[in-house]
Amino acid sequence: MKIQIKAAKNLQQKTDCLVVALKPLKKIASQQAEINAATDGALDRLQTSGQFSADQGELASIRVPAGLQAGHLLALGVGSEKNLDTETVREILSGLASKVKALKAESVLCDLQALIAKSDIETVSRQLVEAFGDHEYQYIPQPKAARGPKTTPEFKLTMWCDDRKQLATAKHAAAVGLAIHNGKTLARDLGNMPGNVCTPSFLASQAKKLGRSHELKVKVLTEKQMQELGMGSLLSVSKGSREPAKLIIMEHRGAKKAKDAPHVLVGKGLTFDAGGISIKPSAKMDEMKYDMCGAASVFGAVLAAAELELPINVVGIVPSSENLPDGQANKPGDVVTSMSGQTIEILNTDAEGRLILCDALTYAERYKPASVIDIATLTGAVIVALGHQTSGVMGNDQEVIDNLLAAGDKSLDHAWQLPIKETYKKQLKSDYADLANIGGPSAGTITAACFLSYFTEKFRWAHLDIAGTAWGGSAGKRATGRAVPILTQYLIDRC
Template sequence: MEFSCKTGAANAMKTACLVVGVFKSNKLPAGTEALDTALGGQIKKVLKKQDFSGDVGQTQLLYEPNDCAAARLLLVGLGEQKDFKPRQMGLAILPAFQLLENSGATDCIVVLPNDEGDDDTYRLVRETVAAANAAQYRFEQCKSTKTPAKRPLKRGTLIVAGRKQLASATRAVAHASAIATGTKLAKDLANLPGNICTPTYLAEEAQKLGRRSSKLKVSVLTEKQMERLGMGSLLSVSRGSRQPAKLIVFEYQGGKADAKPIALVGKGLTFDAGGISIKPAANMDEMKYDMCGGASVFGAIAACVEMELPINVVGVVPSSENLPDGDANKPGDIVTSMSGQTIEILNTDAEGRLILCDALTYTERFKPAAVIDIATLTGACIVALGDQASGLLANDDKLAGELLECGTASGDRAWQLPLWDEYQRQLDSNFADMQNIGGKGAGTITAACFLSRFTKAFKWAHLDIAGTAWLSGANKGATGRPVPLLTEFLLKRAKVSM
């Protein structure tokens, strides 16, 4: 869906549907108030009927509004005026776009609910465009019969309060559209089944992405190359699978040649049965989502390419399957990582950290300004934070603070957990430098403690997205998180005006 921004009298603009916000208690935003005056008070007359309360996400469709060039007028509830923030715009308008997608309307105009005196335009536009793309997302690649919308929305126009806001709004459309591209890519990769989305498939998709831009170089390391590098920890995980492991490396050169890159390292387990420490059968199909960390790296890189961000970014995705086999890791096995540190494997289902540790060591060669790893790493994170926030742990408080701020700004939130030295003792092993699990307590923290032993050479943060990367139940599917958070971080590091 394409978006543009303009100013002017909304009632005079021809469109299939004009979308306007309404607060609770019949209070109208500035843009809606001006429109209602032009319509002879029609909106307020409807509100007096009290069929429409203005609750967040509530919609009411009116046909052939008076003195208006629009064929339809769609009222959208914004909630209480005193509580309204830009983040609420996305939550409020998503149901409106879902309704329009099935209404036969091919274009719409949205009047932003702010006036010339505030600076919320950029965020309001970001939220609106993100909601439109979320409403249109479908995953039907594996269905024999597709059911696309008969007449989907193709164009959207955003009405801003004044000409001074046009530049900010147009910039927001570009950013939001790029983030939507990256989010869709991450969702598509994650939603594919494990028999299609193998490590080799991921590598091929990375190479396709590399052909989109001369600024992006993609390389793929084979198992033989990884063996020569000493990646014994990563390769121990893939031994139980017929699918060869791949180490996918993106190098996006958008900044100065000598500028240190931001490195994103994403766990790419295309299917995780747990290995010899096999998982319960119930819901094991969802372990195709164990590569969502890697998928988010793909998405963030795709967004960089689309925006041509003036920054250098490295993406590293270690990809493998974790299956039970005669050659698979056994509890008690000891492997040697690329760093030279030895690891006693007490639970073969704690494999994500085994592939990430070698990928983190490999990332040192790029001399990164900061490294963020992203992984569906621990069920303990779901217990702690549910599906609302990703877990965040870091060896640098400033980096952690940046990510927390970017999570709040983008609506893709994270919550910081401690990484105190006292937790490290839970990884003590009698037979190796460390063991790969830390016992029952603080599972998310001890998993990060494990990774921290391979990150001493750089500033590092870890995002545990086990609870946020996908939804279960009737709405089962990948969320595309944390592509918005990562892209927000890259935008700020690139010092792009927002």
């Protein structure tokens, strides 16, 4: 997707679709007198015929309008409300993007001053890019090597600014929107890939590719190296698979001082989760390829940080494995020793995400981080609590949690805080180890976070449970690219 922000309006510029935002006035054409005159009163006719009233989100299309070099003239209503919040702006622009896609337009010019007047240039510019990015995304099912050369033309999106003073702000906001779109696209592509393609080794290769293209420092630890570090918990999960586990580290060094404390993102990378010996029911087990969406969101956020050249240090850590039943796989009742030295009784082998995350969190200590956020499709319980709309957030530092919640509100990638208290930690008591890997049937999302809290006592930490938001819901059987927006906004705000 190619984005342009221009100060000069050119009504004779060739485009598949010219979009004009309009307020509901007695004479809507007065807002776009030049366009109305060029088209011999087309906007007047839209209003007098009753086809268009400029209600919020209303759309009306004129095909091949006379006097313009446009395939369609598309009128967009912004409604009568004095002020529009970010959520409403996004809803209006998503409807516009959907209509443009239905028209099969490959280039769009947008004059959105009527919408900007009800919001602001930064919000409209960013949300325009993100909305069109979401509607333009398409997953190509074949593995990358079999796709061949890209044949579809690049989609071109242009927005006009009436005021040159708006230009710098609009361009910056569009760049943020495009970086988030690119990060979401990477996360979606990785999430949508089948498990026999997107393996731990494949994720490692993608990290190295990202490192080469965006000047990231990338390191991949083998099982032998993890064994030497004492990562018995992580390695216990991969024992039932022929695919070797990987610990992937990606570093964006954007701060002026290389030693500035980084913000660390830790993403659960279960490229396929059959549940192990505690095997899952067969229905919908194919969706367990999405159990690496936490890792995918880390890839996407690191990419966005690199594209925006954020002046901070960011470290992405991805513990990656498969969880399959095998003669060597974890068994219920087994006890493993984590990198921290704490022992864990495995009561359910399907609670494996926390087993790989805990060693990755301990590994994060060596960076002396400013903050650590782990992201995981960790519990089905979070879907019961919050549905597919909102991610769950917990942690040991209220400031980090508040910053994450604020980032979610600004990016429209919402999260909601759940409590971590000692009363919940009691559910993890084990007679045979320091703690058990599950806390029983109640408060599953909270006890999972409580488990991780035992490995985060040396830094400021928050946990995002994205099991309900990473795929499914209104997206159907598709990855959504969340939590790339909330993580990217969190990193932007740290600048």
